[in-house]
Amino acid sequence: xxxxxxxxxxxxxxxxxxxxxxxxxxxxxxxxxxxxxxxxxxxxxxxxxxxxxxxxxxxxxxxxxxxxxxxxxxxxxxxxxxxxxxxxxxxxxxxxxxxxxxxxxxxxxxxxxxxxxxxxxxxxxxxxxxxxxxxxxxxxxxxxxxxxxxxxxxxxxxx
Numbered sequence: 001x002x003x004x005x006x007x008x009x010x011x012x013x014x015x016x017x018x019x020x021x022x023x024x025x026x027x028x029x030x031x032x033x034x035x036x037x038x039x040x041x042x043x044x045x046x047x048x049x050x051x052x053x054x055x056x057x058x059x060x061x062x063x064x065x066x067x068x069x070x071x072x073x074x075x076x077x078x079x080x081x082x083x084x085x086x087x088x089x090x091x092x093x094x095x096x097x098x099x100x101x102x103x104x105x106x107x108x109x110x111x112x113x114x115x116x117x118x119x120x121x122x123x124x125x126x127x128x129x130x131x132x133x134x135x136x137x138x139x140x141x142x143x144x145x146x147x148x149x150x151x152x153x154x155x156x157x158x159x
Contacts, residue, residue, distance in 0.1 A: 052077045056073055059073055060073075063120045077108070080104055080108040083104050084104065087101055109124075
C-alpha cells in the first residue's frame, strides 16, 4: 500500500514538472524566463509619427528651404492637417472624402508654391509629379492583385 502511494506521488510530481516545461518549447537556459524567446515578447509600441514635422523636414531638405520658409510651410501644413481630420471624421462616402481631400491638398500646395523661388518651385513640381506617378502605380498594383484574387476565388469555386 505504501509503495503504491509513494509511486503515485512520484508519478504525479513527474507529470506536473513535464507540463510546466511545455510552455517554453525553445528553452535555452534553466529557470523561469518568459522573455527568453522573442516571439513571446510583447510587441513594441511605435511612437506616433508627427506628419507635419516629418513632411516639413523632408521638404526643407529636398527643396533647400530657409528657416522662414520652413516655419511658414509648417504653419500651413498644421492648418490643413485639421481640415483633413474634419473631412475624415465626416460620415460621407470615401469617394467624396477623396475629392474633398484632393481639393484641400491642391490649395495647400498652391499656398506652399507661393513661398518658393523659381528653382524651388521647379523641384516642388517634379516631386509632386513623381509622387502622383508612384501613387498611380501602387493603385494599379493593388487593382491587379485584387483582380487576381477574384479570379482565383472563381477558379476554386468552379473546381
